[in-house]
Amino acid sequence: MSNFKCCECGKTASLQTLNYTCECGGLYDLDFKAPKFSLDLIDKNEFSLFRYRKFFPIQNEIWREVTLGEGMSATVKFDDKLYFKLDYAMPTLSFKDRGAVMLIWLCKSIGVKKVLQDSSGNAGNSVAAYCARAGIECEIFVPKGTSEKKINMIKAFGATATVFDGTRDETADACRKKALEERIYYANHVYNPLFYQGTKTYVYEIFEQLGRVPDNFFLPVGNGTLLIGCELALTELFEAGLIQKLPKIFIVQSENCAPFFKAKDKPLNVIPKPTQAEGIAIGKPMRGKEILASTYQGEREVITIPENAIIPTRQDLAKKGFYVEHTTAAIYAAYEQYIKTNRLQGDSIISLCGAGLKSEH
Numbered sequence: 001m002s003n004f005k006c007c008e009c010g011k012t013a014s015l016q017t018l019n020y021t022c023e024c025g026g027l028y029d030l031d032f033k034a035p036k037f038s039l040d041l042i043d044k045n046e047f048s049l050f051r052y053r054k055f056f057p058i059q060n061e062i063w064r065e066v067t068l069g070e071g072m073s074a075t076v077k078f079d080d081k082l083y084f085k086l087d088y089a090m091p092t093l094s095f096k097d098r099g100a101v102m103l104i105w106l107c108k109s110i111g112v113k114k115v116l117q118d119s120s121g122n123a124g125n126s127v128a129a130y131c132a133r134a135g136i137e138c139e140i141f142v143p144k145g146t147s148e149k150k151i152n153m154i155k156a157f158g159a160t161a162t163v164f165d166g167t168r169d170e171t172a173d174a175c176r177k178k179a180l181e182e183r184i185y186y187a188n189h190v191y192n193p194l195f196y197q198g199t200k201t202y203v204y205e206i207f208e209q210l211g212r213v214p215d216n217f218f219l220p221v222g223n224g225t226l227l228i229g230c231e232l233a234l235t236e237l238f239e240a241g242l243i244q245k246l247p248k249i250f251i252v253q254s255e256n257c258a259p260f261f262k263a264k265d266k267p268l269n270v271i272p273k274p275t276q277a278e279g280i281a282i283g284k285p286m287r288g289k290e291i292l293a294s295t296y297q298g299e300r301e302v303i304t305i306p307e308n309a310i311i312p313t314r315q316d317l318a319k320k321g322f323y324v325e326h327t328t329a330a331i332y333a334a335y336e337q338y339i340k341t342n343r344l345q346g347d348s349i350i351s352l353c354g355a356g357l358k359s360e361h
């Protein structure tokens with residue numbers, strides 16, 4: 001197994017550490033470089049994202065006790081210029097399963113018996129499901145006001161849902177405090193870099209399915225867990241000589257909460273206003289500085305979603321057979337607005353990242 005490496009001071013730590021940050025306060029990256037990407041290294045007889053396991057930082061067979069058959073989502077040609085990647089067709093109905101399975105695989109591999117996580121949404125559902133599969137005790141902190149639907153899903157997996165009387169940020173603080181004080185593993189999708197080793201399979205699949213990658217990637221960005229994984233994998237494909245040009249990445253944010261919009265070296269201080277795109281309503285992205293300092297060599301542009309287009313767009317997509325949650329509809333709304341006023345080179349792909357059944361209305 002490889003090591004964690006602090007993104008501030010460079011100090012390394014074993015993957016078994018119970019400290020979720022470096023002593024200096026910096027977040028951990030992974031000290032790991034995947035082997036040169038090649039279609040020949042894919043296990044074509046495995047129909048989950050573990051077909052790519054040669055490119056993962058953990059090499060053991062324990063994944064077989066953790067997988068729920070995530071990944072391998074369809075890439076559907078929606079029109080001449082646009083593909084949809086159907087990541088809502090995952091075991092817990094969102095792309096978060098790609099990362100959660102990796103994280104819980106690590107936990108199972110190092111003998112973790114209990115994890116803590118905080119989430120008001122899909123990541124919490126996902127971690128709870130994989131813990132159920134792996135036989136690991138799980139407690140998810142959710143802020144007061146979290147929908148009954150999500151709380152019930154967490155409980156159905158046998159996890160404890162601890163409803164905290166505070167904001168999303170205060171809930172996360174309380175969860176981390178408990179993790180530190182009681183020495184419980186903090187299985188968090190933003191802190192733990194194993195998560196990005198899972199989200200990178202989004203790109204591997206597209207490349208395997210199309211034999212190339214589209215020219216533009218439209219990605220939802222709150223904390224940026226899909227973005228970081230995509231940049232990793234696209235760079236791997238580029239370095240392996242399998243793609244000649246890195247796609248342009250569109251970082252899609254809510255117009256009511258856009259800390260990356262016009263940001264330079266650190267995210268802007270924003271006061272988030274309510275948005276239907278709740279999955280990306282993150283005012284203080286934990287890896288904000290890292291995302292802005294990314295070494296991705298392709299073009300990037302931050303665009304925002306017109307709030308009033310989200311609900312009509314969600315209805316339009318449903319009329320075409322794609323029943324997605326508001327955050328997902330928002331990405332398509334941003335794409336539609338962009339192509340109305342800009343010339344977009346080549347074709348594009350959008351992650352249909354969350355299912356309609358997850359939304360409350």
Ligand SMILES: Cc1ncc(COP(=O)(O)O)c(C=O)c1O
Nearest residue numbers: 122220221222223224225279354
């Ligand atoms: C459906 C959906 N899309 C996008 C996101 C944004 O992910 P991230 O915060 O990692 O950028 C989330 C996060 O919860 C989500 O649930």
Ligand SMILES: [Zn+2]
Nearest residue numbers: 006009022024
């Ligand atoms: Zn450090």
